[in-house]
Amino acid sequence: MKISHQHARFMKKLLICLDFDGTLFDTGRVIFSFPEIVQWGKGGFSKVLEEYYEFSKDEFLPEKFSGFLKAEKSFSVESADRLASRFTEVRERAPELVFEDALFFINQFPKGMLAILTRAHPDWQEGNISASGLRQYFSKVFIVKGKNGKRDVLEKLSVQYGHIIFIDDSPKEIDQVLGVKGVKAILLNRQGVIGRVGPKDLREVLSQVKELLGFG
Numbered sequence: 242m243k244i245s246h247q248h249a250r251f252m253k254k255l256l257i258c259l260d261f262d263g264t265l266f267d268t269g270r271v272i273f274s275f276p277e278i279v280q281w282g283k284g285g286f287s288k289v290l291e292e293y294y295e296f297s298k299d300e301f302l303p304e305k306f307s308g309f310l311k312a313e314k315s316f317s318v319e320s321a322d323r324l325a326s327r328f329t330e331v332r333e334r335a336p337e338l339v340f341e342d343a344l345f346f347i348n349q350f351p352k353g354m355l356a357i358l359t360r361a362h363p364d365w366q367e368g369n370i371s372a373s374g375l376r377q378y379f380s381k382v383f384i385v386k387g388k389n390g391k392r393d394v395l396e397k398l399s400v401q402y403g404h405i406i407f408i409d410d411s412p413k414e415i416d417q418v419l420g421v422k423g424v425k426a427i428l429l430n431r432q433g434v435i436g437r438v439g440p441k442d443l444r445e446v447l448s449q450v451k452e453l454l455g456f457g
């Protein structure tokens with residue numbers, strides 16, 4: 242059953258904020274086909290990314306990442322530029338990278354109830370969101386920077402909305418927003434992160450949300 246305005250009074254005050262990469266959009270499907278990144282493995286790539294954030298003091302941008310690889314990872318100019326250019330594939334293949342369960346989920350709610358809340362570089366992420374075709378389903382898009390970026394937005398929104406549901410596939414991002422008044426944070430545990438409990442896809446999240454909203 243599609244959520245309607247049946248619970249209009251409650252709904253008016255509800256906002257569902259969804260993370261983008263790994264939650265709505267399967268960035269990993271493309272990135273982990275790049276030979277350089279496959280070589281690092283998932284854990285290795287996360288480490289390299291953390292070093293990149295430390296180095297650049299900024300969110301991810303392919304050109305900046307390439308600069309970091311040349312300066313800190315002894316990549317040659319050619320191989321660093323080659324890797325940076327591979328990231329254009331994310332944009333080119335964007336429509337097919339939308340998770341099937343993501344479309345299913347967002348189709349259950351009116352646009353006014355849905356927001357994207359992503360931590361990223363706007364120069365990179367705005368293009369990805371548009372290319373994915375998802376922009377039309379959301380009334381708001383927040384592209385934030387820094388460790389506290391999502392928390393800051395949720396704190397501001399919590400003044401306006403009585404209930405906020407925040408869905409993210411990163412345990413770190415979930416932990417970062419714990420305790421914000423009126424915010425229910427749900428870890429989407431697609432990867433089955435050990436030691437963490439959370440629904441494995443957005444269909445399971447929908448059941449939880451319906452329960453929270455008092456639907457059967």
Ligand SMILES: [Mg+2]
Pocket residue numbers: 260261262263264409410411
């Ligand atoms: Mg994510």
